[in-house]
Amino acid sequence: MTSAAASPTPSPGPQPARPSSLGPPETAARAPDSFGSPAAQPDEPALFLHCVVRAEHQLPSPPPLGVGEPAQPVRLLRAGPVAAVASPVTGLAVVGEQEAQRHLDLLVELLDGGPLLPLRLGSVAPDEEAVREEVLTPAAEELLARLDALDGLVEVHVDVDEDAMTAVRAAVDDDPRLAAAVSAGGPGPDDIDARVALGERVAEAVVARRERQADALLARLRPAALADAGRGRMGGPEDPVLRWAFLVRRDDEPEQHDLRHFDQAVEQVRREHPELVIEYVGPLPAFHFTTGYEPAGAGGAAETSRWGW
Amino acid sequence: MTVATQSLGRAHRPSTLADVLEVVLDKGIVIDIYVRVALVGIEILTIDARIVIASVDTYLRFAEAVNRLDLQSRDQVTGLPGLVKSVSESGPTGKAKGAFEDIKGAAQHVAASLRGDDEPDRAEVEASRAPAHGGSRDLPPGRTGPTDRVAARPAARAGQRS
Numbered sequence: 001m002t003s004a005a006a007s008p009t010p011s012p013g014p015q016p017a018r019p020s021s022l023g024p025p026e027t028a029a030r031a032p033d034s035f036g037s038p039a040a041q042p043d044e045p046a047l048f049l050h051c052v053v054r055a056e057h058q059l060p061s062p063p064p065l066g067v068g069e070p071a072q073p074v075r076l077l078r079a080g081p082v083a084a085v086a087s088p089v090t091g092l093a094v095v096g097e098q099e100a101q102r103h104l105d106l107l108v109e110l111l112d113g114g115p116l117l118p119l120r121l122g123s124v125a126p127d128e129e130a131v132r133e134e135v136l137t138p139a140a141e142e143l144l145a146r147l148d149a150l151d152g153l154v155e156v157h158v159d160v161d162e163d164a165m166t167a168v169r170a171a172v173d174d175d176p177r178l179a180a181a182v183s184a185g186g187p188g189p190d191d192i193d194a195r196v197a198l199g200e201r202v203a204e205a206v207v208a209r210r211e212r213q214a215d216a217l218l219a220r221l222r223p224a225a226l227a228d229a230g231r232g233r234m235g236g237p238e239d240p241v242l243r244w245a246f247l248v249r250r251d252d253e254p255e256q257h258d259l260r261h262f263d264q265a266v267e268q269v270r271r272e273h274p275e276l277v278i279e280y281v282g283p284l285p286a287f288h289f290t291t292g293y294e295p296a297g298a299g300g301a302a303e304t305s306r307w308g309w
Numbered sequence: 310m311t312v313a314t315q316s317l318g319r320a321h322r323p324s325t326l327a328d329v330l331e332v333v334l335d336k337g338i339v340i341d342i343y344v345r346v347a348l349v350g351i352e353i354l355t356i357d358a359r360i361v362i363a364s365v366d367t368y369l370r371f372a373e374a375v376n377r378l379d380l381q382s383r384d385q386v387t388g389l390p391g392l393v394k395s396v397s398e399s400g401p402t403g404k405a406k407g408a409f410e411d412i413k414g415a416a417q418h419v420a421a422s423l424r425g426d427d428e429p430d431r432a433e434v435e436a437s438r439a440p441a442h443g444g445s446r447d448l449p450p451g452r453t454g455p456t457d458r459v460a461a462r463p464a465a466r467a468g469q470r471s
Contacts, residue, residue: 117337120338122348123346199367203367232331263318287332
């Protein structure tokens, strides 16, 4: 909103910025920042990009606030069949936790108005023209096709963990030889090699248990989803049991790949596995399915798991 | 506490800052012809530190966990999930790893006594200097490492205040 007061000089010119009561707030000359992107010079107005939507997407009214200090309402920048949602910002130098949180909150809010494709966090354009020329127009048809493919679909995340002591106890109980070794007293505190060896056997048993648990959980959850994808490392001795994304239809559908049925599937799994801590988050934008998806069971769209599912 | 958390069913957004970052960092599309559009600096440490390679330290902690199995009655252990839940609520991403932190602490004391080092504080300090001792052996288990680092930053505190 500094444009009203900005003088129409064609370029900043080599002279130092002249303090002016009418102009935008000027800061003292500062050392060049470590980043040198043309789009994000401090104190220059810019557009912080959040996502691409269809041109007919309706922003909530009033438009939600975007990132930046002070935060201004987001704007919809249309080009052909698609549009970008952007926050006008001034002097945004780096993206921190606050921006990341606001970005996600905003995307979730916008999801109510139709499909969206998240843009990479930190995408910043100098002006509207750059958004249209570099983000929207060159890929308009592709973007529209992807948006149409995601119409009515949302992503949910399931994170499953197990208390370490519970896992260790169960893993030892499941392995008679290991259980025998443990009940025999195990190595003394001074026998470090034997302790490492025992710990390694326990760790392997825990990993095997986690893999069985993940298999079982996916077998129960996949039937309620359209597609799924791993979200990162898991199953190792110090990793969670499962960290997975599922694509579901937001509204009920006959095939039951929808949010309501997935909710039920998660609740059922929770009842069946009181030993597990199951975090369930959504609906989120389809971060892991922006390039389309294959039906569940045909492999994750975004990542392959370490077990080759 | 456990019941309350579970009865929420589905959370509408990730519960912790670390989980928010996990969702948004390095995700989302990039059009490959950007000239004037740029990616500004992300002042957030990435969460690669979650990759914890199994190591001697890991194995020692598992061995220590086995020792603790002998000391604990089974009744106590079945009560653990509730306890863990409350731990995870107090920490940024404690999740179910709370109990393991104790194991780690115990293992560090074991390691300290093996070295004949009677000062537990020093063992703790050494354990917190992950890179200096090669690889990830001293990283906190699971998802706690990066969060701790992020939370130590002023920007993180500002973010969590809001």
